[in-house]
Amino acid sequence: xxxxxxxxxxxxxxxxxxxxxxxxxxxxxxxxxxxxxxxxxxxxxxxxxxxxxxxxxxxxxxxxxxxxxxxxxxxxxxxxxxxxxxxxxxxxxxxxxxxxxxxxxxxxxxxxxxxxxxxxxxxxxxxxxxxxxxxxxxxxxxxxxxxxxxxxxxxxxxxxxxxxxxxxxxxxxxxxxxxxxxxxxxxxxxxxxxxxxxxxxxxxxxxxxxxxxxxxxxxxxxxxxxxxxxxxxxxxxxxxxxxxxxxxxxxxxxxxxxxxxxxxxxxxxxxxxxxxxxxxxxxxxxxxxxxxxxxxxxxxxxxxxxxxxxxxxxxxxxxxxxxxxxxxxxxxxxxxxxxxxxxxxxxxxxxxxxxxxxxxxxxxxxxxxxxxxxxxxxxxxxxxxxxxxxxxxxxxxxxxxxxxxxxxxxxxxxxxxxxxxxxxxxxxxxxxxxxxxxxxxxxxxxxxxxxxxxxxxxxxxxxxxxxxxxxxxxxxxxxxxxxxxxxxxxxxxxxxxxxxxxxxxxxxxxxxxxxxxxxxxxxxxxxxxxxxxxxxxxxxxxxxxxxxxxxxxxxxxxxxxxxxxxxxxxxxxxxxxxxxxxxxxxxxxxxxxxxxxxxxxxxxxxxxxxxxxxxxxxxxxxxxxxxxxxxxxxxxxxxxxxxxxxxxxxxxxxxxxxxxxxxxxxxxxxxxxxxxxxxxxxxxxxxxxxxxxxxxxxxxxxxxxxxxxxxxxxxxxxxxxxxxxxxxxxxxxxxxxxxxxxxxxxxxxxxxxxxxxxxxxxxxxxxxxxxxxxxxxxxxxxxxxxxxxxxxxxxxxx
Amino acid sequence: xxxxxxxxxxxxxxxxxxxxxxxxxxxxxxxxxxxxxxxxxxxxxxxxxxxxxxxxxxxxxxxxxxxxxxxxxxxxxxxxxxxxxxxxxxxxxxxxxxxxxxxxxxxxxxxxxxxxxxxxxxxxxxxxxxxxxxxxxxxxxxxxxxxxxxxxxxxxxxxxxxxx
Numbered sequence: 004x005x006x007x008x009x010x011x012x013x014x015x016x017x018x019x020x021x022x023x024x025x026x027x028x029x030x031x032x033x034x035x036x037x038x039x040x041x042x043x044x045x046x047x048x049x050x051x052x053x054x055x056x057x058x059x060x061x062x063x064x065x066x067x068x069x070x071x072x073x074x075x076x077x078x079x080x081x082x083x084x085x086x087x088x089x090x091x092x093x094x095x096x097x098x099x100x101x102x103x104x105x106x107x108x109x110x111x112x113x114x115x116x117x118x119x120x121x122x123x124x125x126x127x128x129x130x131x132x133x134x135x136x137x138x139x140x141x142x143x144x145x146x147x148x149x150x151x152x153x154x155x156x157x158x159x160x161x162x163x164x165x166x167x168x169x170x171x172x173x174x175x176x177x178x179x180x181x182x183x184x185x186x187x188x189x190x191x192x193x194x195x196x197x198x199x200x201x202x203x204x205x206x207x208x209x210x211x212x213x214x215x216x217x218x219x220x221x222x223x224x225x226x227x228x229x230x231x232x233x234x235x236x237x238x239x240x241x242x243x244x245x246x247x248x249x250x251x252x253x254x255x256x257x258x259x260x261x262x263x264x265x266x267x268x269x270x271x272x273x274x275x276x277x278x279x280x281x282x283x284x285x286x287x288x289x290x291x292x293x294x295x296x297x298x299x300x301x302x303x304x305x306x307x308x309x310x311x312x313x314x315x316x317x318x319x320x321x322x323x324x325x326x327x328x329x330x331x332x333x334x335x336x337x338x339x340x341x342x343x344x345x346x347x348x349x350x351x352x353x354x355x356x357x358x359x360x361x362x363x364x365x366x367x368x369x370x371x372x373x374x375x376x377x378x379x380x381x382x383x384x385x386x387x388x389x390x391x392x393x394x395x396x397x398x399x400x401x402x403x404x405x406x407x408x409x410x411x412x413x414x415x416x417x418x419x420x421x422x423x424x425x426x427x428x429x430x431x432x433x434x435x436x437x438x439x440x441x442x443x444x445x446x447x448x449x450x451x452x453x454x455x456x457x458x459x460x461x462x463x464x465x466x467x468x469x470x471x472x473x474x475x476x477x478x479x480x481x482x483x484x485x486x487x488x489x490x491x492x493x494x495x496x497x498x499x500x501x502x503x504x505x506x507x508x509x510x511x512x513x514x515x516x517x518x519x520x521x522x523x524x525x526x527x528x529x530x531x532x533x534x535x536x537x538x539x540x541x542x543x544x545x546x547x548x549x550x551x552x553x554x555x556x557x558x559x560x561x562x563x564x565x566x567x568x569x570x571x572x573x574x575x576x577x578x579x580x581x582x583x584x585x586x587x588x589x590x591x592x593x594x595x596x597x598x599x600x601x602x603x604x605x606x607x608x609x610x611x612x613x614x615x616x617x618x619x620x621x622x623x624x625x626x627x628x629x630x631x632x633x634x635x636x637x638x639x640x641x642x643x644x645x646x647x648x649x650x651x652x653x654x655x656x657x658x659x660x661x662x663x664x665x666x667x668x669x670x671x672x673x674x675x676x677x678x679x680x681x682x683x684x685x686x687x688x689x690x691x692x693x694x695x696x697x698x699x700x701x702x703x704x705x706x707x708x709x710x711x712x713x714x715x716x717x718x719x720x721x722x723x724x725x726x727x728x729x730x731x732x733x734x735x736x737x738x739x740x741x742x743x744x745x746x747x748x749x750x751x752x753x754x755x756x757x758x759x760x761x762x763x764x765x766x767x768x769x770x771x772x773x774x775x776x777x778x779x780x781x782x783x784x785x786x787x788x789x790x791x792x793x794x795x796x797x798x799x800x801x
Numbered sequence: 802x803x804x805x806x807x808x809x810x811x812x813x814x815x816x817x818x819x820x821x822x823x824x825x826x827x828x829x830x831x832x833x834x835x836x837x838x839x840x841x842x843x844x845x846x847x848x849x850x851x852x853x854x855x856x857x858x859x860x861x862x863x864x865x866x867x868x869x870x871x872x873x874x875x876x877x878x879x880x881x882x883x884x885x886x887x888x889x890x891x892x893x894x895x896x897x898x899x900x901x902x903x904x905x906x907x908x909x910x911x912x913x914x915x916x917x918x919x920x921x922x923x924x925x926x927x928x929x930x931x932x933x934x935x936x937x938x939x940x941x942x943x944x945x946x947x948x949x950x951x952x953x954x955x956x957x958x959x960x961x962x963x964x965x
Contacts, residue, residue: 029896029898030898032904033889033894033895034900035903036900036902036903037882037895037900037903037910038879038882038891039837039877039879039882039907040838040879040882041903042837043837043904045837045840045841046831046834079802122958136821152826175827210942211842211940211942212904212942213848213850213905213941213943214840214844214902214904214942215842227839262842262858262902262903262904263902264904265901265902265904265942265943296844296854297842297844297848335894342874343963391803408945446880507870518901519900519901521901521905559946689898691947693899694938695947696901696943697945698945699945700942700945706903722841722845722847723847723848724847726943727939729946730937730938730940730946731932731933731934731939731941731949732933732934733937734933734945739947757928760945800835
């Protein structure tokens with residue numbers, strides 16, 4: 004068990020006395036969770052609180068002819084039954100578009116369907132009752148008459164002339180389209196020694212957070228204020244949206260987010276049923292609670308992926324990759340999700356394919372089409388798992404074609420470690436990456452040569468093992484280039500306010516949020532270090548729009564790199580303020596003092612001069628003893644936004660070692676490795692655990708997870724018995740390694756690490772399966788998830 | 802609605818309540834007794850977030866009705882915490898960051914404690930594979946399980962007298 008610290012990386016400006024930067028300190032807030040004493044929104048209960056349950060469309064596409072609610076209204080405990088038309092008077096609809104995704108279009112979406120239901124599971128009426136059980140009972144009594152309409156369920160034919168158009172006003176079922184051509188791909192393919200072409204399929208899957216989505220909305224008609232307890236990643240974004248669509252000012256809305264039972268991108272979007280709950284509270288002037296049940300989660304939590312990518316790669320006999328080409332088709336739901344849109348994933352795929360390599364010839368096109376299925380939007384690693392699987396799948400197929408080792412072909416094509424800064428074929432700007440050093444680290448960490456020898460030996464005994472790799476890049480620390488420039492009120496900056504309390508302890512308010520990643524720990528580490536106290540003296544407050552600095556929250560691997568830097572700077576600023584007080588009290592020059600372990604000391608000698616509790620006592624209770632005209636400022640706020648680069652790209656490489664049972668098609672994962680470069684590592688343990696958790700979510704996509712729909716748009720496996728998620732028995736141990744290339748955009752130099760695991764794991768599991776099966780003459784598997792049935796078909800056994 | 806009077810012991814306290822016959826044990830604990838440490842994840846017996854101990858054995862609080870617990874002894878994460886029985890497991894989970902969002906954690910710790918009690922009875926120290934197998938009915942979306950296995954393994958070895 005590795006509880007002890009990893010060796011701290013060599014640091015310079017950050018290496019203060021008692022530094023917590025680079026140390027695996029435990030998160031300070033965990034006992035509450037191990038004792039079951041957290042406060043998730045599911046746990047919130049308020050006086051006069053009512054519960055809402057929704058009547059949901061059983062059809063993928065249907066006109067709502069009538070809603071008969073009289074029987075339901077008389078049911079025990081029922082407070083109100085509300086239809087879409089009624090709720091539309093309380094809340095305005097929204098349209099999920101961003102102006103920088105040119106041409107992206109969508110239709111107005113209402114909190115409850117008005118006139119037409121566009122997917123199975125869309126809420127068409129709300130029943131509010133004293134208990135959830137009573138609300139569900141009454142839902143059974145709401146009689147909705149539907150006229151079923153033809154459902155659009157196949158992305159391949161969604162744009163055909165004979166396919167019905169879901170939203171007539173949009174003219175067609177095309178949400179977004181992008182084309183890109185760089186260099187001379189046609190010439191490069193024509194001149195290549197070999198061209199490999201295949202089609203990759205990525206199943207629709209979803210986040211399956213352990214705590215489903217949950218919201219408690221409390222409209223106080225006396226205060227004219229809405230308080231929303233919300234399991235969200237982005238409280239300020241939601242404050243803006245609740246206010247905007249209820250016709251309130253942001254000052255009238257407070258969003259509170261305490262513990263959140265998993266998010267992964269699922270809880271950073273606008274959900275119609277959550278908006279409806281907030282609107283119902285305003286309508287009924289009382290608290291209303293909604294917690295999705297698991298079945299509702301499957302048909303309403305955003306789905307992700309569902310891409311079909313036709314792709315090819317050109318390669319020469321010496322291993323040089325000459326060109327990449329992709330044609331991506333992705334089928335989303337009937338609406339582009341608000342406010343981040345459902346065009347970002349396909350856009351990311353276009354941006355990221357080929358990203359680790361020097362290849363200059365690239366052609367891409369992506370089409371995003373509407374369907375009558377559940378909505379699709381950003382889930383952990385947005386676009387990366389697709390782009391990485393396409394790129395790395397092609398690279399290993401090309402290596403096999405020319406008979407080259409898969410690590411060797413990468414060595415010959417990865418961007419050189421001394422080539423930075425540089426720009427990728429797709430136009431991505433890289434500050435500093437470390438593909439080759441990462442690859443070398445992985446090679447030795449996994450004992451690649453030894454594993455190849457073992458694989459060969461076992462092969463002779465009829466045991467088929469495979470080794471697969473995936474180099475990757477990851478978008479982290481997004482600037483305003485991600486959403487702000489497209490007109491969405493999603494802030495890319497973040498802030499921290501640091502206060503010295505009257506006993507010499509520190510309270511930090513931060514705009515980033517905690518859903519388990521360890522953001523609070525990272526913020527506490529940064530402040531403790533830059534200010535100069537032990538971590539047990541630092542308390543972090545998150546998730547309260549009335550009290551925390553305006554911030555973006557936690558998504559896109561931004562909490563440590565952006566929120567951490569703001570906290571670091573705020574701690575430094577407060578240290579300066581406190582040393583000014585100390586200087587006045589001690590008649591010393593503030594620049595000759597420092598704060599170490601909670602005590603003001605002489606900077607040069609480290610001699611203890613003044614305890615912080617004594618300083619606070621004087622500053623707060625005996626300011627009359629300070630020099631005339633001196634005012635102590637014991638609170639400091641700093642903000643940070645990346646300005647030097649649109650994104651802080653990280654990089655890394657993963658490897659999977661697995662065994663395929665060729666009789667059953669079962670895959671046994673033996674071991675997984677990841678070497679990752681997220682710049683300065685604030686907490687090695689938290690980085691490793693982000694990677695491990697991310698890897699397992701990627702493995703889920705590769706082997707198990709898929710939202711299955713029939714041709715009528717009915718989800719077939721919307722429960723956890725039929726939709727498989729990774730469980731402990733099937734998962735391997737995961738070894739992590741690091742290379743450190745700090746970003747110069749911030750003093751801390753930290754980049755994000757939240758999505759690297761998910762980005763690369765599907766690709767390297769795919770490559771490992773194909774490595775295991777290649778000598779058996781199996782067709783390469785490129786259709787995720789790789790179920791036993793697909794593996795047996797590839798082997799020609801069924 | 803059909804209601805039934807039940808009496809039971811929850812975390813050492815005598816409880817007498819009137820419940821609807823359809824109320825699940827986990828809803829009863831959370832809503833009637835405000836013991837919100839037992840979580841509701843799937844409500845169909847797959848995820849294990851509602852795992853609690855009834856008469857000494859772990860059960861899924863979503864697959865058992867409150868009325869079935871008439872006369873029973875029920876222990877939730879709150880009770881297991883206050884008794885100190887799982888303090889070493891909790892500490893190991895905290896130090897090893899074997900939890901992220903924490904929603905699955907009460908159920909996972911209850912399941913791990915059952916494994917460790919069984920292993921002690923049998924005089925064995927469970928292997929990593931045995932730990933993975935025993936916890937395979939508890940879904941964690943955050944950690945990828947590796948850290949959880951590390952934490953449980955460390956406690957298993959420590960309780961067997963090995964080095965923590």
